[in-house]
Amino acid sequence: MYVALVVDDEEIIRRGICRKLERFFPELKLAPPQENALEALHYIQGSQVDIVYVDIRMPLVDGLEFISRARQYNPDLQFVVISGYTNFEYARSALQLNVKDYLLKPIDNGEFKEVTARLIQELDQKERQIRDRSIVKGQAEEGKFFKKCRYLTELIRVDSSMDTVELMKDLEEMGIRFPNPHYRVVAVLIQDIRSVPEFEDVSGLSILQFAVCNIIDEVFLHCGCTSFVHEKGENQFIIILNTETPHAIHFLREKAVHLVNVLKNIYGMEASAGIGREVLRTEDLCVSYTGALECSLQCSMLGLSRVDICEGQKDKKLNLRLLNEFDKNILEGYIKSQNEAGIRQFVEEMLRKAKEDGLSYTNVKVMCLDIYMLAAKLLMEKGKDTETAVRMLEKLERQSVENTGLEEFRKYLEQTLQEISRQFDDRKKSGGKTLIADILTYVEEHYSKDVSLGTIAGKFYINPSYLSQLFKKEMNMKFIDYITDVRIKKALVLLETTSLTVNEVAEAVGYKDTRYFREIFVKHMGQTPSQYRSGKLAD
Helix, strand or coil: CCEEEEECCCHHHHHHHHHHHHHHCCCCEECCCECCHHHHHHHHHHCCCCEEEEECCCCCCCHHHHHHHHHHHCCCCEEEEEECCCCHHHHHHHHHCCCCEEEECCCCHHHHHHHHHHHHHHHHHHHHHHHHHHHHHHHHHHHHHHHHHHHHHHHHHCCCCCCCHHHHHHHHHCCCCCCCCEEEEEEEEECCHHHCHHHCCHHHHHHHHHHHHHHHHHHCCCCCEEEEECCCCCCEEEEEEEECCCCCHHHHHHHHHHHHHHHHHHHCCCEEEEECCCECCHHHHHHHHHHHHHHHHHHHHHCCCCEEECCCCCCCCCCCCCCCHHHHHHHHHHHHCCCHHHHHHHHHHHHHHHHHCCCCHHHHHHHHHHHHHHHHHHHHHCCCCCHHHHHHHHHHHHHHCCCCCHHHHHHHHHHHHHHHHHHHCCCCCCCCHHHHHHHHHHHHHHCCCCCCHHHHHHHCCCCHHHHHHHHHHHHCCCHHHHHHHHHHHHHHHHHHHCCCCHHHHHHHCCCCCHHHHHHHHHHHHCCCHHHHHHHHHHC
16 A cells, blocks of 8 residues: 655645545555655655655745655655646756656646556556566576575586586586585485475475575584585485584584474474585585485484484495295285285285384385386286386385385375276276376476476476377477477566566576577577667667
8 A cells, every 4th residue: 555645834735635635546545744844754764655745835944855855765755746836947846856747736636636646557567567576586596596406416416437627616606615625415304395384385485495504504504514405306405514624423413403403493394314424525425415315314214313324334234125026926916906905905014024124215215116117017018008107106206205204105105006006997097188288387387497397297297208298299399399488488578578687587587507598599589688678678
C-alpha cells in the first residue's frame, strides 16, 4: 500500500486534498497532513511516504526548498506541486526538481484524478521492475553459488592421473585457494532435507543449502574450511579442510559432532558425518572423499553413531554378502507370481542376515546390484521393457546416498521389487505425453539451473537414453535443442527489459560460462547479446 502525504499551511486546503484522496483513491494510505515543511521533513525521515502533495508558498521553508531537502532523505519520493500562483518561474523550478506535475488552485477533480492515477501506475511499474531485477539478481547469485559447488565437486572426483592446473585456476578466480599441504575431506549427509518447514519449495531449498554451508563455515572456523553442496545429491555437503599442520583426529571428531548438533538444534535436521583420511595433494582428495562418504553412509544406515572416521580402515576386510543361486530362485518365483508378501519376507530376511554378517554400506550396494541384474534378466526374458529395472537401480542408488536409515531403505527396496513384479501382468503402461508435459513444466521453472538430460532423467527416475528417444518422438526436436531455445528466449527478455550485464544474464539463464553463452547466442540470433540489446534500444 502506497502512502500519500499532504503538506500545506492552509487547513482548508489540506482537508480538501485529503478528502479527494479518500474519495477517489481509497487504496492509498493517508499520512498525517503537515502544515509546514519542517514538520513534514521530520515525518519523512522516520516514516514511509511515496507521494507528496506540497504547496509552494509556505512559511519557514517554501515548497521548492522542501522538495530539494526531502530528496536527500528519500530520492524516490514522487511530488505534486499545488499552488495558487501561476508564475512560470515556479513551474520551471519545480520541473527541474523532477516534480511529477503542477496543479493550480482551485484543483480540478478530473485533473487531480488523472495525475494521481498516473503516479500510482508509475509506482506499480517501478515496484515490478525492482522485484523482477531482485529475482534475476538472485538467480545470478544462486548460479555463482552452484558454479562453485560444481567446480569443487569436480575437484574431489579427480585422481592422480588428471591435470588439475586449469581447475585450480578456475577456483582461484572465484576466490577459492588451497595454500597449505595437508588436506582432509568431511562428508555430511542430512535426512529429509526438504522437510524443513521454512524451506519446503525448490527456491527455499537453495537458500537452505546456502545456510547450511554458512553454518559449516562457522563451526570449522580457522580450520581452512571450504564447504559446498555436492552435485550428486541435494542433501550431501562436503567440507575440504586445508591446513598447514595435521589436525588431531579427536579435534575433528568434536567439530563434526558439534556441527551435527547445531544442525539438529537450528533446523531439526538429522545428520551424520564421515571424516576421510588425510592426504597431501589435491589429486588425492578423491581418496579422502570416498572414505568420508563411506563413513557417513555407514553412520546413517546403521545408526550406530552420528560421526565416524575413516582413519585405520584402509586394510579392513569387507565381508560382502551376495545372493546365491537359491536366493535368486526364491526371489524370481516371488517376482513372477507377484507375491508381495513373499517379496517383503525375502527382503527382511536378506537384510537381517547381512546385518548379522557385519552390514556395511558397500554390502548393501552389492546386494542391490545383484537384485537389479536378476530383475533385468527376468524382464528381458519375458520381452518386457527393462526401463523399470534400470529406474529401480537408479532409485536404489539415490536412496542409498540420501542418508536413509536401514528401516526406510528396507521399505523402499520392497516397494521397488513389487513394482518390478507388477511388470509381469498385461496392463499397458501409460503414454509418454504426460511425462513430457511434466518435464516441460520442470524445465520452465528450473532453466537457470542444471537441466541436462542426465539430471532430468534422475529427477523423473527414467533412463537417459529412453528419455532422449521419447522427447524427440513427442516434441520433434532434441532435448538439448529445446533447453537452448528456452534459455535464449529468457535471455532475450532480460536483455530487452533489464540493465543486467551480459555476464549476469548468462548466469541467470543457466550458462555458467559466459563465452559459451555468447557463442550459442550468436549461433541462434546472428548477433552478439550486446548488439541485440543495442538494436532494441534503438527501435
